[in-house]
Amino acid sequence: KNEVEQSPQNLTAQEGEFITINCSYSVGISALHWLQQHPGGGIVSLFMLSSGKKKHGRLIATINIQEKHSSLHITASHPRDSAVYICGGGSNYKLTFGKGTLLTVNP
Amino acid sequence: EPEVTQTPSHQVTQMGQEVILRCVPISNHLYFYWYRQILGQKVEFLVSFYNNEISEKSEIFDDQFSVERPDGSNFTLKIRSTKLEDSAMYFCASSVADGTYGYTFGSGTRLTVV
Numbered sequence: 001k002n003e004v005e006q007s008p009q010n011l012t013a014q015e016g017e018f019i020t021i022n023c024s025y026s027v028g029i030s031a032l033h034w035l036q037q038h039p040g041g042g043i044v045s046l047f048m049l050s051s052g053k054k055k056h057g058r059l060i061a062t063i064n065i066q067e068k069h070s071s072l073h074i075t076a077s078h079p080r081d082s083a084v085y086i087c088g089g090g091s092n093y094k095l096t097f098g099k100g101t102l103l104t105v106n107p
Numbered sequence: 108e109p110e111v112t113q114t115p116s117h118q119v120t121q122m123g124q125e126v127i128l129r130c131v132p133i134s135n136h137l138y139f140y141w142y143r144q145i146l147g148q149k150v151e152f153l154v155s156f157y158n159n160e161i162s163e164k165s166e167i168f169d170d171q172f173s174v175e176r177p178d179g180s181n182f183t184l185k186i187r188s189t190k191l192e193d194s195a196m197y198f199c200a201s202s203v204a205d206g207t208y209g210y211t212f213g214s215g216t217r218l219t220v221v
Contacts, residue, residue: 033209033210035150035212040214041144041196041214041215041217042212042214042215043150043198043212043214043215044212045209045210045211045212048209048210086150088150090152091163093138093155093157093162093163094152094155094163094165095142095152095210096152097149097150097151098149099148099149100149
């Protein structure tokens with residue numbers, strides 16, 4: 001059974017801080033996804049990665065296949081980054097998600 | 108940028124009633140998915156659909172649930188006889204291939220069963 005664990009569950013930061021959210025997963029994952037869920041509930045796909053590192057703007061996602069671990073980093077955090085960040089992985093037809101990390105960035 | 112469109116955004120229904128949640132996936136996407144999120148809980152997989160048939164489904168997706176692509180553009184999730192515990196946000200997603208190139212999620216339908 002695929003399991004995905006995230007840490008921390010809650011994270012509060014000051015504007016400008018560097019943020020790291022961690023995700024560990026069990027076997028059977030072909031790719032790891034990072035999603036952002038806004039307060040209104042909508043989901044945006046941020047990254048999908050199966051190796052190495054990807055960058056989009058101030059967001060960086062890394063994955064270590066051997067350690068079954070991925071991190072999402074946010075540089076120069078901003079209050080508009082406040083959201084729930086969710087990692088998920090699994091087979092090509094099905095994703096299993098973690099519980100999410102609630103990030104609050106204060107001005 | 109292409110979007111996955113879900114309607115309605117919010118639906119309230121009486122327990123025991125049938126509901127149909129509608130989704131319009133991105134036009135050149137071939138794989139379609141439904142996920143749900145009960146308030147305060149994880150996003151959970153319900154079903155994936157390709158080539159007019161179910162590819163995979165979860166334990167949640169029992170006989171009360173069905174999916175259909177009725178007209179080549181819409182992708183629907185039907186719940187035959189809603190229960191209180193079906194109250195959740197339902198997300199539709201689509202992908203070009205079998206998720207290998209990532210997913211696009213819709214903005215969700217909040218279903219409230221009373």
